[in-house]
Amino acid sequence: MxxxxxxxxxxxxxxxxxxxxxxxxxxxxxxxxxxxxxxxxxxxxxxxxxxxxxxxxxxxxxxxxxxxxxxxxxxxxxxxxxxxxxxxxxxxxxxxxxxxxxxxxxxxxxxxxxxxxxxxxxxxxxxxxxxxxxxxxxxxxxxxxxxxxxxxxxxxxxxxxxxxxxxxxxxxxxxxxxxxxxxxxxxxxxxxxxxxxxxxxxxxxxxxMLAEHMYLRSFEPSLGGTGDPRILDPQNRPLPTLDGHICISANTDAQAYAFFEAVGRPELKDDPRFSTVAGRFKNVQAFFEFRLGALRERTTAQWLSIFENANVPAMPYHTLETLLEDPHIDDVxxxxxxxxxxxxxxxxxxxxxxxxxxxxxxxxxxxxxxxxxxxxxxxxxxxxxxxxxxxxxxx
CATH class of the missing domain: 3.40.50.10540 (Crotonobetainyl-coa:carnitine coa-transferase; domain 1)
Known part of the structure; x- marks a missing residue:
């Protein structure tokens, strides 16, 4: 049986x-x-x-x-x-x-x-x-x-x-x-x-692929081109830290504001480019470029602790080798x-x-x-x- x-x-x-x-x-x-x-x-x-x-x-x-x-x-x-x-x-x-x-x-x-x-x-x-x-x-x-x-x-x-x-x-x-x-x-x-x-x-x-990336071609007449710009931006990738990389995602306003606070740029929550979901989407390239240079002065472990306390979604960046050693994999x-x-x-x-x-x-x-x-x-x-x-x- x-x-x-x-x-x-x-x-x-x-x-x-x-x-x-x-x-x-x-x-x-x-x-x-x-x-x-x-x-x-x-x-x-x-x-x-x-x-x-x-x-x-x-x-x-x-x-x-x-x-x-x-x-x-x-x-x-x-x-x-x-x-x-x-x-x-x-x-x-x-x-x-x-x-x-x-x-x-x-x-x-x-x-x-x-x-x-x-x-x-x-x-x-x-x-x-x-x-x-x-x-x-x-x-x-x-x-x-x-x-x-x-x-x-x-x-x-x-x-x-x-x-x-x-x-x-x-x-x-x-x-x-x-x-x-x-x-x-x-x-x-x-x-x-x-x-x-x-x-x-x-x-x-x-x-x-079409559901994900038809984007503005979903409308008739078309409002523009294909491809979700958040996903297809070359800067949409793990972010460099002092000793490696980290994976973060700050999609809601609360998460974005907490991220700005954590990296020492609280004034950005009042910047019209970044203060709303729509603003960050419209200015996604500038937002990603800012993120790319924001984390270089602390280690990955330090940032993970900071973001956990700030309720910003973040996880370690793993290679295939380090994934095998992830403690959560062992826990479950x-x-x-x-x-x-x-x-x-x-x-x-x-x-x-x-x-x-x-x-x-x-x-x-x-x-x-x-x-x-x-x-x-x-x-x-x-x-x-x-x-x-x-x-x-x-x-």
Whole structure:
């Protein structure tokens, strides 16, 4: 028994790399039985994410695939495709991130699978929405970041086209897929009917970027250009202190006035450029330029104490290395060590959110490739001879 609110929900996971595994790991963490279907060579991320002790489970693979069971099926063969269809007929959710033609070749379209299992929730993570000219194009995070305007916004910020240094599209769209799957599960509880979900990466990221940065083009006729000037100002960055940097944000009048007091410039609260939210927005470049030079005479630790007492939002600036040492991370137990059957001791990134009813209690380390093939197929009713024949076809 796994525990958690999704205990008893079975998910067939036909995703790879990041966007899909982010979604299915969340479902697994909260109790779903997630069966990860891998090709004979395994999920690409097993090697694409860098070296590992075994050479077959990169750090990123480990961080996106805990609490799942892995089976190997070569979907190029008819028998493997029929086997997969049997598994889907007994499942609650199937999650896929193949392109449309590949879904059709493998017999994994929502029409076919839901005809055999009307309660099935078919969630397709696509690069691009169907009906558009990009529908069948391949997509990875960087492709979507570039096409959706993320890299273009970075150019306005740093002076050249750049990708965000995190797989922003994969993680964002994976979280959206979770929302859609949970909505469909809720609807099924009321109606008994499954559902067909399409979650396109490009449209979701384009919607985020347009909502954030259409700015004055939101009006007809247009009141001006695109891009929120607060976000895209090059001075909107961690501020230098005597011994490093600090992150601050003073958005309300009370916070701005407290900031002015703290840095020894109380008269600025009466300066019409900075005395109101509208004034600071209109003069955001001057406001940011002032902030940039205001903190150089004290250490980061001194400023953190001052701003905490003044109720000005502020936090340390972290590198990837210093984040690992943040005491709050330790306080909440976000990082723990666990034992993996092929990789030895690994660090596990814990669940950041707490649910009163709890989450999965029987932690399973990220699976070795095909670790649970015999177990899962036996549970599904396949006899030993069929299982051995399927496994032999992978050699």
């Amino acid at each position: 796994s525990g958690g609110p999704l205990e008893g929900v079975r998910v067939i996971d036909l995703t790879s790399v990041v966007v899909g595994p982010v979604a299915t790991q969340f479902l697994a963490d909260y109790g779903a039985d997630v069966i990860k279907i891998e090709p004979p060579e395994g999920d690409l991320l097993r090697k694409l994410g860098g070296k590992s002790p075994s050479g077959d489970a990169s750090a990123k693979f480990l961080h996106f695939n805990r609490n799942k069971r892995s089976i190997i099926l070569d979907l190029k063969t008819q028998e493997a495709r029929r086997t997969l269809q049997v598994l889907c007929a007994e499942a609650d959710v199937v999650v896929l991130n193949m392109r449309g033609p590949a879904l059709e070749r493998a017999g994994l379209t929502d029409e076919l699978l839901r005809a055999a299992n009307p309660r099935l929730i078919h969630c397709w993570l696509a690069g691009f929405g169907q009906g558009g000219r990009y529908a069948d194009r391949p997509a990875y995070d960087t492709i979507v970041q570039g096409a959706s305007g993320v890299a273009g916004a970075m150019e306005r910020l740093v002076g050249q086209p750049s990708y965000a240094p995190v797989l922003a599209a994969d993680h964002t769209v994976g979280l959206i897929a979770i929302q859609m799957i949970l909505l469909a599960l809720y609807r099924r509880e009321r109606t008994g009917q499954g559902d067909s979900i399409q979650v396109p990466m490009f449209e979701n990221m384009a919607a985020f 137990g976000m990082l723990t060590t666990v034992e993996h059957p092929s990789e030895g001791t690994i660090w596990n990134v814990g669940l950041p959110n707490k649910l009163g009813s709890g989450a999965r209690t029987d932690y399973m380390p990220p699976p070795m490739r095909g670790q649970h093939t015999t177990e899962v197929l036996t549970e599904a009713g396949f006899d030993a001879a069929t299982i051995e024949r399927l496994k032999a076809s992978l050699a």
